[in-house]
Amino acid sequence: MAPLILLLTLSLLQPPPSAANLHKTAAFRSHSSSAAAEAPTTYFEVTRPIPLPSTEPCSHSILHNQEFANTYSKPPILVKYTPKCRDLGKVVLEWTATCRGRQFDRIFGIWLGGVELLRSCTAEPTPAGIVWTVKKDVTRYRSLFLKEQNVSVYMGNLVDTTYTGIYHVNLTFHFYPSTGNHLDVSRAPAELILPISRAPPLNGGAWFEIRNSTDVQGKELRIPNNAYRAVMEVYVSFHENDEFWYSNFPNEYISVNNLTGVPGNGPFREVVVRLDDAVAGAVWPFTVIYTGGVNPFFWRPVSAIGSFNLPTYDIEITPFLGKLLDSKPHSFGFSVTNGLNVWFVDANLHLWLDSEWERTSGEVLEHTDSSSSIKSRVSSSEGKFSAKFSRSVAARGRVESSRGVITTESRQELRYKNKMELRKGGGFQVLEQVIKVRGYVEAVTASGAVFSCGSSRSKMGVRLYSEANEDSFKGNVKLVLDEIWRERSEFGSRFERLKNSQSAGGYLVVENKSLRGLGRTEQDYRYHGDDYCYFRKIRSANYTILHDKESSNCKPI
Ligand SMILES: *[C@@H]1O[C@H](CO)[C@@H](O)[C@H](O)[C@H]1NC(C)=O
Ligand SMILES: *[C@@H]1O[C@H](CO)[C@@H](O)[C@H](O)[C@H]1NC(C)=O
Ligand SMILES: *[C@@H]1O[C@H](CO)[C@@H](O)[C@H](O)[C@H]1NC(C)=O
Ligand SMILES: *[C@@H]1O[C@H](CO)[C@@H](O)[C@H](O)[C@H]1NC(C)=O
Ligand SMILES: *[C@@H]1O[C@H](CO)[C@@H](O)[C@H](O)[C@H]1NC(C)=O
Numbered sequence: 001m002a003p004l005i006l007l008l009t010l011s012l013l014q015p016p017p018s019a020a021n022l023h024k025t026a027a028f029r030s031h032s033s034s035a036a037a038e039a040p041t042t043y044f045e046v047t048r049p050i051p052l053p054s055t056e057p058c059s060h061s062i063l064h065n066q067e068f069a070n071t072y073s074k075p076p077i078l079v080k081y082t083p084k085c086r087d088l089g090k091v092v093l094e095w096t097a098t099c100r101g102r103q104f105d106r107i108f109g110i111w112l113g114g115v116e117l118l119r120s121c122t123a124e125p126t127p128a129g130i131v132w133t134v135k136k137d138v139t140r141y142r143s144l145f146l147k148e149q150n151v152s153v154y155m156g157n158l159v160d161t162t163y164t165g166i167y168h169v170n171l172t173f174h175f176y177p178s179t180g181n182h183l184d185v186s187r188a189p190a191e192l193i194l195p196i197s198r199a200p201p202l203n204g205g206a207w208f209e210i211r212n213s214t215d216v217q218g219k220e221l222r223i224p225n226n227a228y229r230a231v232m233e234v235y236v237s238f239h240e241n242d243e244f245w246y247s248n249f250p251n252e253y254i255s256v257n258n259l260t261g262v263p264g265n266g267p268f269r270e271v272v273v274r275l276d277d278a279v280a281g282a283v284w285p286f287t288v289i290y291t292g293g294v295n296p297f298f299w300r301p302v303s304a305i306g307s308f309n310l311p312t313y314d315i316e317i318t319p320f321l322g323k324l325l326d327s328k329p330h331s332f333g334f335s336v337t338n339g340l341n342v343w344f345v346d347a348n349l350h351l352w353l354d355s356e357w358e359r360t361s362g363e364v365l366e367h368t369d370s371s372s373s374i375k376s377r378v379s380s381s382e383g384k385f386s387a388k389f390s391r392s393v394a395a396r397g398r399v400e401s402s403r404g405v406i407t408t409e410s411r412q413e414l415r416y417k418n419k420m421e422l423r424k425g426g427g428f429q430v431l432e433q434v435i436k437v438r439g440y441v442e443a444v445t446a447s448g449a450v451f452s453c454g455s456s457r458s459k460m461g462v463r464l465y466s467e468a469n470e471d472s473f474k475g476n477v478k479l480v481l482d483e484i485w486r487e488r489s490e491f492g493s494r495f496e497r498l499k500n501s502q503s504a505g506g507y508l509v510v511e512n513k514s515l516r517g518l519g520r521t522e523q524d525y526r527y528h529g530d531d532y533c534y535f536r537k538i539r540s541a542n543y544t545i546l547h548d549k550e551s552s553n554c555k556p557i
């Protein structure tokens with residue numbers, strides 16, 4: 001007896017294989033015909049508000065009721081952006097979309113001049129219709145908004161008589177004046193951002209599509225002669241056979257149980273960032289669950305952590321500048337360890353340029369070969385598996401600019417643990433995974449004084465229990481994202497802490513190829529920064545908010 005989840009994967013013949021977003025359970029047909037007369041439901045991801053000046057923004061509308069119907073593997077929607085707002089102290093992207101009918105969750109991306117600004121997932125509609133809004137602080141990309149550029153928006157949707165949902169989208173950039181707040185300057189955006197994304201034609205989106213563990217994709221770039229600092233921001237999303245990579249079965253279990261068409265390669269993945277073929281860093285991603293994932297009823301109306309604004313990952317490149325400041329092209333590439341079809345990856349290289357010197361110079365002093373420091377242990381007995389991995393990447397390099405001779409040291413420490421139990425040919429699965437990532441960057445002057453330093457720590461957890469047979473599924477999932485950032489520089493200091501956790505449980509029953517089910521979700525979101533605090537506790541079940549308490553009263557957490 002094949003588990004329900006597996007059956008659904010195999011029966012997903014419609015719509016045609018979509019590189020973007022066919023999710024195991026998204027094919028379920030929700031049966032809420034009684035809701036047809038009701039007003040659209042607002043879906044949302046719980047997140048903190050963006051602190052904004054009280055002044056009215058200068059707003060620039062980019063998309064206006066733009067329709068996304070049969071857009072799958074077509075080129076993105078292209079809109080010319082011409083700067084018209086003057087004061088770019090703070091820039092906020094606002095996306096609002098509506099949809100009615102039945103549709104899968106679709107991944108989408110927004111790029112400005114090839115630089116990705118937002119990676120996100122659509123909400124799954126109901127017959128009565130839904131609406132949702134995503135706001136993102138995009139001040140980091142300020143330099144891009146100063147010149148004429150193309151905005152491209154790709155969302156691969158398909159519409160037919162069954163999957164009727166057409167998305168209608170408004171996209172606006174809001175520009176707020178500078179407040180003079182110290183936080184504005186301590187996060188001074190880069191003067192130049194170079195895209196590490198695909199060149200046109202961009203059918204299917206500007207991201208690279210990484211299809212297996214040996215696939216390396218990327219781009220050659222020549223960087224300006226006067227850069228003194230560089231940070232690579234990586235965008236990552238995982239789909240099809242790797243949508244639930246953390247729950248993928250070990251290959252030995254698949255072969256012993258004669259399972260076919262089941263995603264394998266075990267539950268460990270990492271995106272490796274290569275600079276001229278050396279490992280510059282790694283991304284061990286947070287386990288974002290899209291809005292149709294595991295049990296779609298979990299995410300109505302509160303969507304999963306990161307689903308509407310996927311996390312991005314920063315890799316410090318400054319220690320490598322000595323190698324890059326030679327006016328020659330260098331290759332930036334990405335691979336996915338154990339990867340299965342398909343990962344969407346691209347990156348933005350943020351560069352700070354010397355305003356006084358035409359040429360800076362530097363030297364790479366130290367770079368530890370991280371690939372030899374991966375340790376793994378996989379043990380299995382009677383359907384119990386455990387795996388541990390770790391990696392550390394460290395680099396030190398000197399850059400001479402008008403600011404003096406500054407030596408930057410960066411370190412990334414990554415730890416991974418996954419325990420999984422499988423029974424009934426995979427129909428029963430319990431897993432617990434924890435990833436811990438520490439990042440550390442310190443810049444010192446020739447005299448040894450600390451110029452700036454920053455550290456970050458994150459803990460990303462997922463726990464999943466599922467039991468499925470031919471026509472029913474029950475399960476629960478817990479997601480945890482804890483993060484701490486500290487930063488100190490000539491401009492000031494900052495401290496931020498986030499504790500975000502979500503638990504969801506429920507069931508699904510298939511009746512006459514349509515679906516009945518229940519989802520209950522609870523979320524506890526606590527943000528504590530030196531700028532403000534935000535706290536929200538929310539509980540929902542069966543499309544209804546049962547409890548919702550919000551506060552901005554700072555208490556230590
Ligand atoms: C924007 O896209 C159009 C059409 O592809 C192209 O001709 C134009 O050069 C692009 N503009 C910029 C600033 O890249
Ligand atoms: C999108 O913008 C149009 C025109 O500005 C407005 O009429 C419409 O209500 C907006 N749609 C949403 C979903 O906000
Ligand atoms: C891996 O993917 C690349 C790019 O799609 C393809 O050329 C190559 O044949 C694949 N390798 C394997 C072993 O499937
Ligand atoms: C898998 O197939 C082999 C050969 O057909 C068979 O001997 C074995 O019993 C099967 N195992 C399971 C768990 O069905
Ligand atoms: C399933 O559909 C058949 C034929 O349309 C109908 O006779 C039957 O009552 C339905 N069963 C349920 C549980 O709705």
Ligand SMILES: *[C@@H]1O[C@H](CO)[C@@H](O)[C@H](O)[C@H]1NC(C)=O
Nearest residue numbers: 034517518519541542543544
């Ligand atoms: C969910 O809500 C619907 C409509 O309000 C109701 O008919 C149904 O009984 C509820 N289901 C459960 C399991 O509570």
